[in-house]
Amino acid sequence: MNTALFDIFTGISGDMTIAALIDAGADFDFLKQEIAKLNLIGFDLILGRKMRSQINAAKFDVVINHQPHYHTHLEDINKLIDSSSLSDYVKYNSKRIFETVGIAEAKIHNIPLEKIHFHEVGAIDSIIDIIGTCVCLENLGIEKIYSTPVKLGKGLIKTQHGLMPNPAPATLEILNDYPVEFTNIDFELTTPTGAAIIKTLSSGTFDNDRMGNIKISKIGFGSGTFDIQESPNLLRVIICDSQNELQKEQLVQVETNIDDMNPQVYPFVMEKLFEAGAKDVFYHDVVMKKGRPGILLSVLTEESKLEEIVKIIYRETTTIGLRINKVGRNKLEREIKEFDTSFGKVKAKVITGGNSLDINKVMPEFEECRRIADEINKPLNDIYNQLYRELNG
Template identity: 45%
Template sequence: MKTLFIDCGISGIAGDMSLAAFSEIGVDLSIIENKLKSIIKEEFSLSTKKVVKKGIASTQLIIKTEEEKHSHRHYSHIKKLIEDSGLDEAEKNIALKIFETIAIAESKIHNSTIEKVHFHEVGGVDSMIDIIGTAIAFHTLKIEKVICSPVATGNGYITIAHGLYPVPAPATLEILKDIPLQKTEVKGELTTPTGAAIIRTIVNEFSNIPSMVVQKIGYGAGTKDFPSHPNVTRFILGEV
């Protein structure tokens, strides 16, 4: 069985780290970029660069866009864009499920409804690329099962559009309910709402690495650097 093991027990997971890791295990980002441009009308470019995080060679996703950093869209707007797109049905379903997961969490946190939820960080072009791109990448590899380690979330506080929030952010924690978390002393956000929603959507089982024949390994790098560990998410693709 073609299986993906997601190792996010050291440095969590974010949308850009996910898509970068997928690029290291065989996904062609140029194909993903072309598909994304049929959905996202704003100008953007998608590329990667090789970086070294605490001694580990990894890939970092580079997104260039003229959109303002704190631009936001309503969930209903993003939903319609995906539904009306030319993506494969499986790609649409995965992307819609990830956004819906975030919308449900945000609506609960802010005492709103899914229809009225508007995304701040998650509604920008970069996050749309992370989420929809990950959905396309996952479908492209025809993965049959996904197993994930307990999730590292981080500690401390982070400043977002709403102000100073605890880590894990409320939406992240809401999404990760019933999912095993990994204790860490790291101060800072390791897992984002986007990363948590990706995990919630595509993972079938949470455990340590299974007995498997490893075929490909991908390291997706985050933008931050930590003194204690490499800021990477590891994707291991193989047969179980």
């Protein structure tokens, strides 16, 4: 599997991402050709070289001649993307990244997503950085992305909203639940655009269990604009072929037996646990001491979410004790992709198991099947079976 590892040892921004991907082999002329499909004006794309800490890195710039700042709402940007002849991959992932930014901004400013005005991220250079990143990833044939923890600076930064704490509120909100590392560097190491690219496209942080044996094929360095004394202002991208056939991860299993709770509460508890980020929640019928029927509640979660999971169980159930154990889990490689079908565009889960396992199948997403069944008033099972045949034919 063609995999990109983003080594974020100083920070990440949109221009650094494109520079690193071009340095790793993405075609700059192809990038310019694809960006032209947006029919935007008032800028030039410049590619150069920059030496930092004796490392020869690519430097990518969007030079603004004049800034017609007219794409300010998420709907405007989505229309700009959809009206172009960019590939489905680029359209889909670009819109996902912009939505990540929009959701964070909406939460910070406490206004609906559709009313969010994009400022820095709505500027031409940021639009190009996000869409250009997706163009370069597709050009390189990247199937999976991982990263190291995202580095963050300290102090204050200037934005169109005025002085803001560093990292910017949008950056920090975007990176909620993603591994980060705070530094003592008084500089905006990671921008909202860079944070959104990683949070949206990455499958998580790198570890040997996830990627297994890898064969490095290309390495790219992308340079930032400013000199940083404490660390080279560079982003490194490592393109490799991951030989791992099973994804492995370490999770925490939380269990408790309950025999004295109103059964109507169980669905509510499950909903709350999933909202808190649980990987899985399930119930078993059990016979407890004194022959009383009961329920075994089992929750699988990442360790970073354990505290909140425990709080919910104690708050919403009648239990007074929990069993907590670390467990290993392996799973087949999977990702959600969009396909053209007889029912139109449909999202489905692509599952692969490597060469030795010889597993390669596409599973229609249930919610997509239900949507189609409701729209055309046909049995859900018929929709699922037809989609499965089309996607695996």
